[in-house]
Amino acid sequence: MEAKHILFLLRQPPYATSHALEALEAVLVAGVFDQVVSVLFSGDGVWQLVDGQDGAPLGQRTVAKVAQALPQYDVTNLYVCARSLEQRGLDVGDLALPVQVLDAVEQRTLIAAQHAVVND
């Protein structure tokens, strides 16, 4: 079977619910299926990547640490929405792992190239 291009569109903040963590777990599983997996962090989803976060005071796992594991699962196509960063006063230097920053046109191109988009 030809490898499929699968994009996970992650837009949820890291700690309000367990949504972000569960979505990242699905991405990690996707990584072991030999598909072309990409992740686009957008909206409040960009908070998942902010360096220096610690879930321990909330009794939760640190979401950025889970995101940092993505490359170990062969998920290396990691993208962030430029406008979402800007709106939150963040830039790529605030993030805990290397990602490519995409403008709206580049995001449209990325999404159009997928067989499937898993959004949340």
Place this chain on the structure above:
Amino acid sequence: MKFALAVHGAPYSSQSAATALRFARAALAAGHTIPRVFFYHDGVHSACALAVPPQDEPSPQAGWVALAEQHGIELAVCIAASLKRGVVDAGEQHRYDLPASNVHPAFTVVGLGQLLEAIMSSDRFVTFAA
């Protein structure tokens, strides 16, 4: 065309499950097939057999069960997402020594790999976000 669906919201808490059910009915009526619907995140609550809707309201779960029986659809529930929310089948009840189980028999508790398998083996994948 072969569709795979993912349901991410709980019945009554978001539009996700109700819209997914209506989409599934429409797709099947148009001649498409849906081998599997994958329930993830809060979507796993759709599998709970103990929900009793008011008599003058349709049961969301009955809708899924009827559709599954008529069209051979697998109603797949993520095991990790369901266990922590107290949605448990008989096998997991015994494994964790729990006092009860509540997964409707029309639903199957599976691993996350089945979500990927559904995506890979379908022509179209549609997420019904919460």
